[in-house]
Amino acid sequence: MNDSAVFPDGPDGAAHVARVVRWLAEDLGTGDVTTEAIVPHDARAEALWVAKSEGVFAGADEALTVFRALDPRLEWQPQVAEGAWVAAGTELVRFAGRGRAVLSGERVALNIAQRMSGIATATRACVRAVEGTGARILDTRKTVPGLRDLDKKAVAIGGGSNHRMGLYDMAMIKDNHIVAAGGIGAAVAAVRAHAPGVPVEVEVTGFDELEQALAAGVEWIMLDNMPPARMAEAVRRVAGRARLEASGNVSLETIRAVAASGVDFISLGALTHSVTAFDVSQRLTGLRLG
Template sequence: MHDIPPELLGEAILANVQAALTEDIGTGDITAQLIPAGRTGCARVISREKAVLCGTAWADEAFRQVDPGLTIEWHAADGDAIAAGQLLLQACGPARSLLSAERTVLNFLQLLSGIATRCSHFQHLLDGTSARLLDTRKTLPGLRLAEKYAVRCGNGHNHRLGLYDAFLIKENHIAACGGITQAVASAQRLFPQRPVEVEVETLDELHVALTSGAQLIMLDNFSLEDMRRAVAITAGRVALEASGGINEANLRQVAETGVDYISLGTLTKDVKAIDLSMRLVL
């Protein structure tokens, strides 16, 4: 579907980390000042459970912004399956700096690894089918690109990044434009290079969307039987995306209807952070 431009991701990492450190450290880490200024050590981050690792660039940037003199050694990379008890990284340098960076480093690694792990689990449920797993715009404010990057680390795929890179014409847009045909025609006239997707709620709307020139059609809360009918009706003329009412229990059944994509907000909005810990060795 959509790729994250490297330059946008790099800017997001810098901004994400800066905001997180400002929020956490504020005017200064007063507890870290209890430690003698010259004391050095190494901090080791260990996984407490099986997971898929994600967020190493955010961790690196957090250490760098706190203290550019810290040395970082990774023992796993983004997208790697990690085991409980596995050493993920070791950072060495001033103890004050290591402790000031600790929470920000762990927050990014735990959240993004949680998304990658969840996505990987759902992707395995699709093994043997042709359906692709898509994320949505249901992300934490300010962390859109980070969370979509994590989806990719879990072998999922990114839907549009925002409201600017693709059209998704939904019920309210259709009503305001006077119909599916009118909405698609306006989209193609305004931004002819942007992909156009239309959300439909019935098979009748599907027929209209097919003749309108839409490149992708979202089947909103369709029954399994109607999804199969939609696949037969379109016969590969456009890609079909299933959305709404899909969960772990019925994901495989939806994929077996023959739809091309399945979008799930739960990939990024209902995530359990991975249990990681940092231990300081002086």
């Protein structure tokens, strides 16, 4: 698990800027016919973002990268800190730049910030729901291809922790791997021989598999789709010999009971695969020539 994920290319990195340019190209195509018809080339605009619901604001850096790809001199003045819980009606950021850039970049910038804010908001709700239990909230690999770093960054902004970034930084032995290897012990041995030093996690569905994972000496065990009472028994049997992660069909309604079982972590794919966008509105506050 990455307690603070290392993103190899930040919001100002060349790879991220190139990705933003591709996003804009998808939207702009041969040109923004509406904006180009209405807004003079030399017009300057002032605008602001306003929250239309309550939640956690995230994605400001990424939104700025979008606008700066169209206007490198765009001025950006955040009104709240990223990661802040905001009420509906809160001004989030004020900015000014080329009028066409402000309007043509609006949708792409909002799409990213609204998605990241939605993920951060859902994560914060889960973190609050398990306060006092010691359980930590994890994300999964159930992210939009090409957006994993941003999805996971949003989870961290919301107060959650990042699980493995991909298939390369942690071994996760699941049911099909166990079948392919001929058992949990054989699967663990094969992974350790192939990638010594890489953390190993094993997914288990019952106590027999749990004991096999413990016998193999793994440092992390995922309890898959177990009810809280069985999770509590698993915690008792493991007795601190491995980290325990609860996963599978966990919701905001059930997460407190899952955390109360004594598990160390709770992972939720819904944080990133079932995102409810955080509603943000862009408002033009001024337009002038030159």
